[in-house]
Amino acid sequence: MLPRDIRYTKLRWLLTFLGLLLYVVDIWTDVGLSIKYLLDGDYICSALTFSFVLVGLLVTQIFSHAWYEDDLEDALINPRGPASVLGMSRGRLVVVHLCGAGIFTRYYHLLKSGFKVVWLGTGSLNEEEKKEAHHRLFCQATDLSMLKLFEAFLESAPQLLVQIYVVQNHGEASVMQYLSMVFSCFNIAWALVDYRRCLRRSLPHIQEMPSGSPTVIYLLYKLCTISSHILSYSLLLILTPYCVIALVAILWLLGTLWSHLLRTNFCSTRIHEMVYRGVVGFILTFTFFNVKGKDTKIAMVAYYFLYTIISMTSPLLLALLRPEVQTATFFIVISGFIFVGTILGMVFLVLYYLRLHPRRKRREADEVDGSGNRAEATGRMSNFLQP
Known part of the structure; x- marks a missing residue:
């Protein structure tokens, strides 16, 4: 049995699914509020509300695609060559991200891979292979959490500011405005905690939060x-x-x-x-x-x-x-x-x-072995924003 601090647990899998629902609801409330402003004739607020959604979506697609491209060229992550990553060719990657589905694709692969590992089990694998499987899940989760962090501060934070300002000016708020502000707050809070925990877990030399x-x-x-x-x-x-x-x-x-x-x-x-x-x-x-x-x-x-x-x-x-x-x-x-x-x-x-x-470095016995894991930990993730 692997130590709990290096396992991608069932609870983490369920929280990942909950994070997906929160992301969808946050986007839905902001788009719905933008439509409401438009129908009410408040074109400036409608444009601002929708523009923040677009900016957050655009930036996350740019970086998601760039990281997939990096993985295609990484011999340790993609040892079979630049044909595909997670079953997706370069052409498919471009189409997926042009459609704005980069984050959803990452959620899909993380939930699918996580389901196989934590729900169906890894009984046929040895200890080293189990460590590697769980570490890969944490690396996927960390990439996703970084994108969610970008989205939270490019979309949710300015969105919250605009809606507070509108409520102050009008002296009252609609249900959609309250929903937008509440889910923006939840999205920011979730992104902060999820990012910190995933990042610290994916770096073997740093103690988990x-x-x-x-x-x-x-x-x-x-x-x-x-x-x-x-x-x-x-x-x-x-x-x-x-x-x-x-x-x-x-x-x-x-x-x-x-x-x-x-x-x-x-x-x-x-x-x-x-x-x-x-x-x-x-x-x-x-x-x-x-x-x-x-x-x-x-x-x-x-x-x-x-x-x-x-x-x-x-x-x-x-x-x-x-x-x-x-x-x-x-x-x-x-x-x-x-x-x-x-x-x-x-x-x-x-x-x-x-x-x-957490200041103490993780003990050597707790580190994930293998050159591939070290490469993943010391590459892109070691340069992520440190909380």
Whole structure:
């Protein structure tokens, strides 16, 4: 029997299926809301809502296709040559991704492979082959979780910001707006935890993230900081949309420049690398990630110092420049959420990294043996964003 920490369990398989349902529902609610705006004659909100869905879909298809192409050329992952990967030829890969089905295809293969391993069993395999089968599942799950992370911050996070702003302006919200905001929050939370756990499990030299309090504290730290940041953006939107556009553009440029200066080497082509750095820059406008996989204590402190200034000053700035909102219920409630969320986020951040962050490397006995697994762990995945 394999140790539990290197097994892709039935619970993980069920959570993968649940993640697929959450992804579909999140997209469905956003598309439905876009159609509702269109029927109501609110063309700007309809275009914005739908454009975020398209951007998230487009970027995930680009990287999904690029990673499949990399796997086709990898002699260890695809030893039979560049004919196909997971039964798909180059032509089929192009068609699948042009149809926007890259993530669904990855879900299908992961669920299908996982079903064979965890439900039908691997009794005919020896211990080494079982380790390799489970490790391949974690590698597939990690690729998928990275794409979901891109989608969460390119689609769900800005979507949540726009819907909060619309509700603030109108003073009321429809059922579809509430559904869109709720599932956007769920999608962001799910993407963060799933990505962190899958990535740490797929890298043999790093200890897996423990369940229980470490996962809960990490999630609370991320949700508190991200939600307060989004709410501060929403208040600045009330002041003037151009203010937020300028602020986000500056933060995006700083994040992209930082990725460029760190000389990230995530992609196999220069064009994809430039797109990747742009995506990382946008993610950094909402939350911090370790871009290069190295010690970034100074960078994290600087980032959250700037984040705290933006979050804390946005309610004060709106109150000074728009005095009439000072007594508005929405302003008082959102300002309270921003202040409390920022403080709690910083408390959870310090608590997590001082007490709960897995620091010890995984014991040699727990590592997955075999040159193919080492190649997968030290290749694309070793260059993923480090939480």
